[in-house]
Amino acid sequence: MDKEHILETMARAIVAGERSQAQELANQAVRLGLDLLEVIEKGYAPGLKEVGELWEKGEYFLPELISSAESMKAAMAVLEPELRRARIDAPSKGKIVIGTVEGDIHDIGKNLVASMLQAHGFEVHDLGVDVKPERFIARALEVKADFLCLSALLTTTMLGQRRLVEMLRAENLDRRFRVLVGGAPVTQKWADEIGADGYAENALEAVRLAERLRERSVG
Amino acid sequence: MTWTVKILSHGRTVAVRKKQVLSDVLRQAGVPISLYCNKRGLCGKCFVEIKRGKLPPLGEKERSWLVAKGLSPNYRLSCQYEVASDLEVRVPSAFTVQEIPILPSIMRSFIRPDPAIRKYYLELRRPDIRTPESLLEILLDGLGGVRLGIQPAVLRKLEEAMAKGDSKVTAVVHREREILALEPGYTVGRSFGLAIDVGTTTLVMELVDLDSGKTLDMEAAINQQVKRGADVVSRISYCYENSEHAAELQSLVLETLNSMIGRLLARSRIDRESVYEAVIAGNTVMTHLLLEIPVRSLARAPYEAVFSRLPELHGSDLGLNIHPQAKIYFSPNIMSFVGGDIAAGLLASRLARKRGRFLFLDLGTNGEIVLRAGGRIVTSSTAAGPAFEGMNISCGLPALPGAIFKIRDEGEIRIETLGDSTPRGICGTGLIDAIAVFLARGEISRSGIVRNPARQIRIRENIVLTQEDVRQMQLACAAIKTGIRILLEQNRLSVEDLDGIYIAGAFGNYLNIENSMDIGLLPRIDKGRLNFIGNASLAGARQMLLSARERESAEKMVQAARYVSLASEPQFQERFIEALEFAPWP
Numbered sequence: 150m151d152k153e154h155i156l157e158t159m160a161r162a163i164v165a166g167e168r169s170q171a172q173e174l175a176n177q178a179v180r181l182g183l184d185l186l187e188v189i190e191k192g193y194a195p196g197l198k199e200v201g202e203l204w205e206k207g208e209y210f211l212p213e214l215i216s217s218a219e220s221m222k223a224a225m226a227v228l229e230p231e232l233r234r235a236r237i238d239a240p241s242k243g244k245i246v247i248g249t250v251e252g253d254i255h256d257i258g259k260n261l262v263a264s265m266l267q268a269h270g271f272e273v274h275d276l277g278v279d280v281k282p283e284r285f286i287a288r289a290l291e292v293k294a295d296f297l298c299l300s301a302l303l304t305t306t307m308l309g310q311r312r313l314v315e316m317l318r319a320e321n322l323d324r325r326f327r328v329l330v331g332g333a334p335v336t337q338k339w340a341d342e343i344g345a346d347g348y349a350e351n352a353l354e355a356v357r358l359a360e361r362l363r364e365r366s367v368g
Numbered sequence: 369m370t371w372t373v374k375i376l377s378h379g380r381t382v383a384v385r386k387k388q389v390l391s392d393v394l395r396q397a398g399v400p401i402s403l404y405c406n407k408r409g410l411c412g413k414c415f416v417e418i419k420r421g422k423l424p425p426l427g428e429k430e431r432s433w434l435v436a437k438g439l440s441p442n443y444r445l446s447c448q449y450e451v452a453s454d455l456e457v458r459v460p461s462a463f464t465v466q467e468i469p470i471l472p473s474i475m476r477s478f479i480r481p482d483p484a485i486r487k488y489y490l491e492l493r494r495p496d497i498r499t500p501e502s503l504l505e506i507l508l509d510g511l512g513g514v515r516l517g518i519q520p521a522v523l524r525k526l527e528e529a530m531a532k533g534d535s536k537v538t539a540v541v542h543r544e545r546e547i548l549a550l551e552p553g554y555t556v557g558r559s560f561g562l563a564i565d566v567g568t569t570t571l572v573m574e575l576v577d578l579d580s581g582k583t584l585d586m587e588a589a590i591n592q593q594v595k596r597g598a599d600v601v602s603r604i605s606y607c608y609e610n611s612e613h614a615a616e617l618q619s620l621v622l623e624t625l626n627s628m629i630g631r632l633l634a635r636s637r638i639d640r641e642s643v644y645e646a647v648i649a650g651n652t653v654m655t656h657l658l659l660e661i662p663v664r665s666l667a668r669a670p671y672e673a674v675f676s677r678l679p680e681l682h683g684s685d686l687g688l689n690i691h692p693q694a695k696i697y698f699s700p701n702i703m704s705f706v707g708g709d710i711a712a713g714l715l716a717s718r719l720a721r722k723r724g725r726f727l728f729l730d731l732g733t734n735g736e737i738v739l740r741a742g743g744r745i746v747t748s749s750t751a752a753g754p755a756f757e758g759m760n761i762s763c764g765l766p767a768l769p770g771a772i773f774k775i776r777d778e779g780e781i782r783i784e785t786l787g788d789s790t791p792r793g794i795c796g797t798g799l800i801d802a803i804a805v806f807l808a809r810g811e812i813s814r815s816g817i818v819r820n821p822a823r824q825i826r827i828r829e830n831i832v833l834t835q836e837d838v839r840q841m842q843l844a845c846a847a848i849k850t851g852i853r854i855l856l857e858q859n860r861l862s863v864e865d866l867d868g869i870y871i872a873g874a875f876g877n878y879l880n881i882e883n884s885m886d887i888g889l890l891p892r893i894d895k896g897r898l899n900f901i902g903n904a905s906l907a908g909a910r911q912m913l914l915s916a917r918e919r920e921s922a923e924k925m926v927q928a929a930r931y932v933s934l935a936s937e938p939q940f941q942e943r944f945i946e947a948l949e950f951a952p953w954p
Contacts (some may be wrong), residue, residue: 189394196850206823207818208838210816210842210948211945212945212946212948213815214386215945252667253667253668253669254936255751256941257944257945260941279669303667304601304602304604304605304669305605305668306668321525
């Protein structure tokens with residue numbers, strides 16, 4: 150198999166959600182001594198991009214999205230240690246602290262967002278569910294996070310998102326981290342109202358939002 | 369000494385070894401003789417004909433009842449008759465308690481009315497200047513000298529009632545513990561109660577004759593709280609937007625209930641003062657809101673309710689337009705997510721008494737799943753979202769006139785609407801049919817893709833099923849399916865092990881079984897083992913209204929029931945995602 154063909158197969162493995170194939174191709178790339186950064190950017194990443202397009206067209210739903218993300222993670226589990234060994238920085242797009250707010254124990258949506266962000270090259274610290282604002286802030290400071298992602302599935306627990314934004318402001322940390330909010334009852338209007346930096350409707354939009362904000366701050 | 373009692377009317381013969389009251393002998397022999405006044409000789413409802421055996425002299429009351437009821441002189445009150453010789457008796461059916469069906473659609477589910485409210489007609493001693501007793505003493509004496517409680521509000525009306533009735537009065541006694549009212553004249557036979565199902569979307573109420581157990585009439589209405597949010601969580605948030613909102617929500621539901629009561633009573637020509645009892649079954653949030661009890665803690669982990677079981681309240685405490693002293697009983701909540709509506713439904717389904725393994729499902733925004741197995745009851749709930757109620761669906765409609773509730777493919781798409789009116793949208797059962805029909809046609813894939821380029825399917829003018837609608841239905845079905853699977857697995861059971869599945873809730877008989885199995889909402893199971901029990905919550909409320917014993921069994925069941933949280937199972941997410949495919953199982 151030549152390189153072009155390998156890269157194309159990688160993309161297809163991600164689109165098809167073939168976890169073991171995606172991982173096997175990563176092993177193959179290591180054995181053949183391919184440029185691993187190129188493998189990520191030209192092999193796997195285009196696959197993820199196509200998954201996003203399929204999601205938008207309505208052809209992909211949660212099961213497909215998750216198996217693609219899982220396939221990506223499986224490939225990265227092979228590639229990342231190799232990159233570290235070669236002292237090459239894995240291409241991290243930024244650090245994310247994510248969790249479901251206090252009083253709320255829903256986690257499927259939040260897990261999906263975390264998974265997609267990770268698949269797209271973000272370093273993700275998932276604090277789980279029912280997370281107090283103090284814990285969010287402490288971890289964000291500890292890992293020097295770029296983003297705080299807050300999930301809330303109930304209109305009653307959404308208020309936890311506001312509380313965190315207010316706390317950041319009170320502690321003069323609101324410029325240090327960007328706050329992104331999401332969850333079934335959450336809207337752009339709510340995000341604006343509480344002074345969050347962004348809102349995403351679904352996992353893929355969350356990735357795009359984070360990428361966009363990241364570029365803006367880097368550029 | 370042994371005597372033989374032959375019960376000619378029932379073809380039974382029993383041996384009596386010691387002196388005993390005849391009514392006890394009859395009950396032990398399985399004859400449902402009426403014991404309305406608890407064997408105090410006050411009600412005249414337990415006459416039997418003594419065909420052979422001693423005939424003791426008639427008591428004063430007995431004699432007047434015999435005349436009034438046109439009975440021959442060899443009838444006696446069985447509760448006052450002591451068995452001390454061989455006997456042959458006949459028990460007329462007029463003096464037995466008729467069993468009444470609880471769920472019309474399930475045979476063999478009958479209860480024997482045993483109401484908490486009893487009425488006694490009394491001809492009291494007239495007050496005498498030589499022995500100036502209090503009116504209450506005279507009344508209590510007339511009631512057989514028992515000690516009974518009485519509220520000041522009732523005392524205030526004692527003198528008026530006795531004077532108006534010229535000492536001929538009817539006492540209304542609750543559970544042989546408290547005098548609820550005293551009415552002039554003879555009003556026995558006029559005691560009524562209400563069974564009320566307070567649903568998030570609809571309110572249903574039955575007017576019940578407490579003595580016969582018969583339902584006289586019923587009313588249904590939309591819970592006006594829907595104006596302030598479709599589901600319980602949005603109602604809770606509404607409550608906390610403004611300090612006046614909780615009171616507003618309470619009055620919205622209360623006003624509707626009172627207008628329903630008004631219509632029911634007017635149609636049956638019954639005055640509100642003759643309604644002495646109401647049993648209310650509703651989910652935890654609905655019952656809290658009805659009592660204007662703070663609901664904040666119900667909407668955030670760990671989801672605490674303020675109350676689960678309540679002692680009886682008075683009609684005036686709640687503001688229901690029935691007798692001010694009427695007793696209001698709330699069906700007990702099992703857990704924050706599994707409310708009194710489910711407890712009532714379980715009671716009506718007789719699940720706690722069944723041997724074998726059964727599932728009980730209530731499909732709504734919150735899907736409740738209850739497993740009866742190994743002598744235990746395990747409850748759980750799973751968030752299906754409001755799709756089954758037609759919410760969050762572009763063409764969705766609650767089950768109201770104009771809602772398409774059935775869809776069939778006969779070469780062309782055939783629909784049926786509720787009330788046979790012009791189609792305005794699709795309700796839950798219609799959506800389930802739609803998914804099944806278009807899956808079969810290949811217009812929707814098993815993974816949920818609407819295959820045509822427009823990504824929507826036209827059903828009727830202006831009624832289309834969009835890709836997003838199909839996704840919402842996938843989520844709702846997967847929540848139920850995953851809930852059932854995990855609950856069964858936790859108890860090491862499979863679908864094949866189940867003796868039956870009971871399906872309660874608004875879907876009722878409209879739910880198409882094959883379609884539900886085909887899209888994977890219900891497991892594949894022999895059709896004979898699926899039972900639709902409709903509004904089981906209302907049936908359970910009626911059952912509790914008619915029998916104090918049934919209330920006790922409901923409370924016992926609630927205390928013994930276990931709750932498991934499905935969503936906190938580690939495998940929930942993976943199983944949920946897997947379950948999103950529209951596929952029959954197991």
